Structures are given as structure tokens and as C-alpha cells.
Amino acid sequence: MNELELKYGCNPNQKPARIFMKDGGELPVRVLNGRPGYINFLDALNSWQLVRELKEATALPSAASFKHVSPAGAAVGLPLDDAERAMYFVEPGAELSPIACAYIRARGADRLCSYGDWTALSDVCDEAVAAYLKNEVSDGIIAPGYTNAALEILKSKKKGAYNVVQVDPAYIPAARETKDVFGVSFEQGHNDLRIDETLLNNIVTQSRDLPQSARTDMLVALITLKYTQSNSVCYVKNGQAIGVGAGQQSRIHCTRLAGQKADNWYLRRDPSVLALPFIDGIRRPDRDNAIDVYLSDEFEDVLADGVWQNIFKTRPEPLSIEEKRAWLSTQSGVTVGSDAFFPFGDNIERAHKSGAQYIVEPGGSIRDDHVIAAADKYGMVMAFTGVRLFHH
16 A cells, blocks of 8 residues: 555644655555544654664663654563552553563553553554553554454454554665655655664763663663654653653753653652552543642642542542652662753753763763763763754
């Protein structure tokens, strides 16, 4: 199939819309179920590149949760601990494959932003992934293949309209890519930059101890950033993006936004949050929203009399600022990556507040010495890659 007609473009008034191959060749994707739209395919093709490259770089099954052409989360398939199983609403006793762990962790980075996401898997989608997705609000999935059991489950979602796309893992894009803006055609070389551990060798800080786990986290950060709308900063821990700050005009705003998300992710591990007494039968999105508001400054919106009874069995006490700070102070071992150089040390200061111990960024600022000094102040390990990762 050379082309596929779409319902409409980014918005309903943008018609006609299609995806097609300019060279007359076959599309590298097949729609197995549903009717994906324009934005769905933007998410699908960007997220597929991310997970494919992440698996190539780490040799681990990889997954991403995409919204509006940026990852809400990305992760490799490491096992979930008990707290993560509780945080991500994994059914008790559920057997999880490595690719299922990868997706559950990817979606768990920011479950609020992953509402209605596009799922991407580096490996064949199995029944464990499909069983988890069955209970989540998601628009579609792209993977190199599906087991029969998984496909049957996925086809039952959204009254049979769930979007299921299969991608040819052997497909290689053309060396040049084009797009039109306001009737003007842009052309550039496809970003085929290979991200691997050779980019991590230029350590510029006094501390140079970079364990393999941190190297993996740096690769997760860099590859996630490669497919995130710029400017962007990514916080990673244990092979999982825990905070992505995308599309901000200021680098420090990226760092703050991603840091706030990382903090929120860690606060969800607080035992008192894991023990929130939700009423029986509450939907997962409602739990996600309640937790997000409970941890915010607007906590009274879910704890007010007449409201909390619809969410909780008993009214929980809000976490105080001191309790939040005490819990967040135990966070450590976080890696922070940036798609372009940090121009000021304030980015390092903010990253430190969220437990950053490792930094990976291109370097090249006229103030690199100040940024390095800020990292040395906290005993961080920082690598300069020498490569920028803007994505638009």
C-alpha cells in the first residue's frame, strides 16, 4: 500500500489528509485495527524510532508513551518493584514480560499526561502488554508484531475502534526528509545520529565514577530527548524517564518542568500516598487525577467536604510542605539530560533539588566552566556529548 487516507489533519477543518510514500514504494506500516489519524501517525512514527533506537543502544526491550508528538515517558524493560506495581495499578499476581514492564514503566512516568496516549513497543506486543492496556485510556499502539492473544484483546478496546499499527522493523527511511510549512518546502538530512556509550566518554567533572546503570540512564535520556519537541530536558532513574520537560523556550523552564514531574513521580512512592484509601471501583484515570491534585497546592479540591466522599473511603490528611520536602530529600541517583547545552549553573542547582547525581549534555556554552563548577559543588558526574538533539 502506497498511501492511506486519513479522516483529517491536525484539526477537523484540515482536509484532505493522507500519509503516502513520495518514491512510490510501500508504506512501512499496516493498520491492523481502527482508523489512526494524522496526529496518531506523527506519534506512532516518532515513538517507534525512539523505542527502536533505545533497544539498539541498551539491548533491552523498550517502550514509550507519546502525546502530541513528545514522549510523556520512555523506559527499558527492567522489573517493577512492589512500590511501582502499586503506583502503576498492576493487578496483584499479574505476570509481566520484559516488554510489559517497559511499557508500564513508560506510562508510569507521568500517568496524567499519558491519558489517551500512543503506545510504542520495540518488541512484539504480547498478552501481558495488551491485558494492561485493556484497562488504560489509550488511542493506539505501534509495534513490530502482535501475538494472536494480544491482538484479540486490543481489538476489543474502544468498542472495536482501538488503533493497532504494525511497523516493518527492517524499514530504513530516505537519507533526506522534507516537509511543507506555509507552502514552503523544507529539506534536511534524516537525523541518523547513533547514540551509544561512545558519546559518554568526555567526563568533565572532578568526579568520574560513572556506573553502568548511570550509563544506561544517560542513553535513555539522550534518546528520549532526540524525539522530544525542543527545548527539552529529561530526568531518568533506573532506566525510566521520570520527568520530561518539552517545548519550552527557556532551558531553565525545561529543567524546572521536568524536575517538578520527577518530584511528583517520587512523591507517588511515598507510603502514605500508596496507602490512600480509594473507594472500591474507582476508575484508574480518576485515581490518577485525585493523586495529582492531592499532591498539589490545590489539595482541597479533592479533600473538601462533599467531594472526598466520592473518591476516598475516609478523608486522608494532606501532606505538609515539610513532609514533602523530607521525602523528596531521600531521592538520589537521578540522571538529567539536556538536548542542548546548559547556559547557566542554575539548571544544575535545580536538578540537584530532585536528586540528580549524573548530568549529560552537549557542552559548548561560553559558561561551561560555571556549569561544571556547579556540578562539582555537588559531586556530580557530568559528560559532554558534543551533539545537539533539537527536534521540531
